[in-house]
Amino acid sequence: MSLRSLVIPALLGSSLATSAFAGGLADPVTPVPLALPPAAPVAGEWTGFYLGGQYGTGHLEEVPNGVDENGAIYGLHAGYMYDFGDWVLGGEVDYDWTEIVDEGAIDGALDYIARAKLRVGYDLGDALPYFTAGMAQAQFSDPGIPTISDTGYFYGLGLAYKVRPNVLVGGEYLRHEFEDFDGTGLSPTIDTFTLRA
Template sequence: MKIFGITTVAILAGSTAFAGGMDIAPAPAPVPLAPLPAATPNWTGGYAGLSLGYGTGSAEVEDDEDTTAVDESADIDFDGAIGGVFAGYNYDLGNAVVGAELDLNAANFDLDDDVGSIDEVHRLKLRGGFKAGSALIYGVAGAAYASAEVLGDDFSDTGWLVGLGVDYLVTDNIVAGAEVLYHQFDDFDDTGIDVDATTLQARVAYKF
């Protein structure tokens, strides 16, 4: 009995000493999670809007051509307002966006010396660009149609265009932007006159 009591006391003493000398490991610090990349807008869908701006250009008589619209010695400059409506569709590929657009514009490009004016500029455009946050920066290429009244006669022709633009999503559905386009019409309506024009237009659209 005495031996049992001594053994019990020894075990309890040893347990107490062991418990007092044991260090409890601290809990591991939480590992911070990497921030998720900011979501970029999805541009897929149709849109329609209005544009308004300014254009300038020149009509240059080709050498050795029988011109029917103006005197052969005249190279004519023009400028004025341009504005209209447009509609298109974009397809979002991730970091890139492609699409197509049609715009119809009334113009008031007055030719020098009261020769006449360019009254309409319509365009069918292919667009392709990349996203930068809420902005879309893109290039343009396509076909253009223009009509003019010169010295009392009506003329019209098709040509080509290239340009650059930027769109910005103000809200999920409202897009604001600007576009600069260069147009070229060679031998405009068989007159022997080459016409080039550059336009800059501000744009606002509703994205569906």
């Protein structure tokens, strides 16, 4: 038997053994977790119908004739809003009964103020500051005089806040202006501030 016949099988055997164990003693490869960017804040969803009530105070003024009266107001509102992302548009109707009485130039109680509103607000998540404007109708009555009513306009600011997904609270200030109220020559202004839910 030659040396050559002994060396070649030995070399082949060691080569095969090395191949069989290659990588067998190496440390296992652990995948590195990927760092994901933080999620962007999700804007609040304001789309939908709503219904509620309000309570507050009103101030009636008619400057040339010295009318300057205050009283409570309370009522109901209903509307619809649509959330476009940053901006929220909507429409609303509301009705307020009042306890404002004037015994001077207007001579009567302010029975009610009814409004048709347009609203535009900016979505801050759970808070919605907004501007509102539209048409208003008011009525005065007194047992001794005919009832008078007229239509004017109003504008104002408000803030709604979500305390729960389906519960909103807020406040609203409105300025109402009327010209030549029902042909009387009087031009009263009415400021209202209400808390709403």
